[in-house]
Amino acid sequence: MTTLLLMDDAMIEHAPGPGHPERPDRLRAISKLIHETTIDATHIESPPTVTREAVERVHPAAYVDRIDGAEGQRVSLDPDTHLSEGSVRAARLAAGAAVRSVDAIMAGEVDNAFALVRPPGHHALPDRAMGFCVYNNVAIAAEHARAVHGLSRVLIVDWDVHHGNGTQDIFYGRDDVLFFSTHQFPFYPGSGAAREVGNASGNGFTVNVPFSAGATDADLRRSFTEVLEPIAESFEPELVLVSAGFDSHRRDPLGEMELSDEGFADLCDSVKSIATKHANGRLALLLEGGYDLEGLATSVVACTRVLAGETAPDLSGPFTTRGEAALREAIAPHRDRWKL
Numbered sequence: 376m377t378t379l380l381l382m383d384d385a386m387i388e389h390a391p392g393p394g395h396p397e398r399p400d401r402l403r404a405i406s407k408l409i410h411e412t413t414i415d416a417t418h419i420e421s422p423p424t425v426t427r428e429a430v431e432r433v434h435p436a437a438y439v440d441r442i443d444g445a446e447g448q449r450v451s452l453d454p455d456t457h458l459s460e461g462s463v464r465a466a467r468l469a470a471g472a473a474v475r476s477v478d479a480i481m482a483g484e485v486d487n488a489f490a491l492v493r494p495p496g497h498h499a500l501p502d503r504a505m506g507f508c509v510y511n512n513v514a515i516a517a518e519h520a521r522a523v524h525g526l527s528r529v530l531i532v533d534w535d536v537h538h539g540n541g542t543q544d545i546f547y548g549r550d551d552v553l554f555f556s557t558h559q560f561p562f563y564p565g566s567g568a569a570r571e572v573g574n575a576s577g578n579g580f581t582v583n584v585p586f587s588a589g590a591t592d593a594d595l596r597r598s599f600t601e602v603l604e605p606i607a608e609s610f611e612p613e614l615v616l617v618s619a620g621f622d623s624h625r626r627d628p629l630g631e632m633e634l635s636d637e638g639f640a641d642l643c644d645s646v647k648s649i650a651t652k653h654a655n656g657r658l659a660l661l662l663e664g665g666y667d668l669e670g671l672a673t674s675v676v677a678c679t680r681v682l683a684g685e686t687a688p689d690l691s692g693p694f695t696t697r698g699e700a701a702l703r704e705a706i707a708p709h710r711d712r713w714k715l
Contacts, residue, residue, distance in 0.1 A: 376416050376684035379479050379488040381472040382406060383421045386493050388461025395457065396629060396666040397493065397507040404668040405491055405675050412676050416683045418485065422472035422492075424464075425515065429474050432518035433511055433545060438502045442466065442509060452504035456494075466494055466509040473516035476659035477614070481524045487647070487658040487682050489619075491675065495663040497539035497618045498564060505541065506564060513618050513661050514545045517552050520614050527551055530612035530654075532603065532646050533558070534595065534639075535620025535663045536630035538567030538583070542618065548577040553610050555603050557595050559623070559632055560585030569704045579712035582606060584705040587697040588631035592638030592690050594698030595623070599645040602705055606713045607649045614657045615650040617643075621665030621674040629666050636670070637688045640677040644687035658682070 384406075387399045409419070430439055445452075446463040469492035476488035496513055498506030517529045531546070533539040533556040543566065546552040550573075558567050560583075573581040584598045621639060623632040643660070650658035660678060665671035681687050706715045 377485045378417045378679060378682040379476065379485040380409065380417055380419045380679065381422045381475060381488065381490045381492070382419055383468050385461065386465040386468055388459070389465035389494055390459040390461065391457040391507070397495070400668055401665065401671060402491065402493055404672040408672040408676055409679070414679055414683050417679065422468050422475045422490070424467045425470035425474055429515055429519050430470060430510060432522060433514045434501050452509070456504045456507055456509065462494065462509070468492070469494060469496065470510045470512050470515050473512040473661055474519045476661070477516050477520045477524065480657045480659060481520070486656055487650070489660045489679055489682060491662050493662065496661070497533060497535060497542045497663050498537070499541045500544055506537065508541065511541045511545060513616050514542055516616055516659065516661065521551065526613045528610060528612050530555065530607060530610060530615045530649070531618065532615065533618035533620070534623060534642055535618055536622040536627065536632055537563050537620070537664060539618050540564045540566040543571065543581055546577065547573050547581055548575045550576045550580045553580045553582070553606070553612065555582045555606070557584045557586060557598055559588055559590070559630060570708060572708050579709060582705065582709060584701055586632065586701045589695060590632045590698050590701070591692055591695055592634055592641065593692045593694050594701070595634065595638065596641050596645070596690060597694060597698065598702055598705065599642060601702060602715060604645065604649060605715055607653060609713055611653045612649070613654050615646055615654055617646055617660040618663045619660040619678065620663030621671045624665065624667060624670035624674055626667040626670035627665065629664070636673045636677040637690060639674040640681050640687045641690050643678040643681040647681060
């Protein structure tokens with residue numbers, strides 16, 4: 376196996392301000408542990424800057440102009456999303472890493488990829504920055520896969536503690552991109568109820584598993600086994616993209632879920648198995664949240680080990696009653712379309 380890790384110190388130059396959770400030390404912690412850890416069959420590369428064409432498949436020109444116009448300045452895009460002098464370049468590199476992941480995988484240069492980027496992306500709406508996110512990196516990757524590589528079925532899996540409302544919104548009426556999300560609910564940004572299933576031709580192609588606070592490794596793994604994997608069996612994705620947020624970690628200050636490093640490795644093993652079975656192994660992870668530096672870095676390394684071919688650890692631990700309820704709630708609106 377060969378795993379491409381996309382990193383660049385220029386993304387550390389995105390500095391939203393003192394006390395902001397999405398701080399430069401996030402990438403510093405990841406980079407330090409990656410470089411201290413021996414993981415065979417990994418290759419580190421700096422990503423290219425994204426093209427405007429790739430961004431405009433998701434974001435309208437007027438929005439891109441607004442972001443371009445903020446280059447070299449300190450600007451607040453919303454109450455949580457602030458730009459510093461290096462932020463626009465960082466956002467272009469983050470989206471560029473998403474696109475490069477797809478290109479490298481589709482060209483057969485690598486087996487899979489992990490874009491270790493900031494700012495994150497999954498809250499970004501087409502015409503609005505939100506929740507620390509400027510460009511919707513995973514949506515840009517999916518649209519690039521469709522437009523440039525001719526793919527017709529892309530699966531996006533989002534395991535961040537916060538619901539990826541931007542990604543859901545972008546693909547809500549479509550059946551060529553299936554969006555599957557596990558997240559804490561009710562929680563920021565307020566979306567992600569099980570009844571949100573898509574509309575028009577996209578009906579059934581948005582799948583939300585909203586967990587209460589305290590969900591465990593076993594709860595999330597069961598949602599992958601009993602919901603995601605059967606749906607993937609029918610959908611047969613040609614590419615699997617993951618919005619890999621690590622703020623579901625039990626140490627994280629913003630979330631209230633109970634995942635461990637081993638739990639994330641196990642989820643990574645599940646999506647890797649889906650990609651191997653249906654998509655010729657085509658799998659890319661894109662970093663989203665994760666605000667405890669230790670939990671973030673160790674979870675990233677745990678997932679990287681799985682991507683590079685190491686065996687995921689066996690999980691032990693109980694399902695929770697609330698986890699069982701979340702699973703049943705998520706399955707109910709999808710029984711007619713998928714074999715659940």
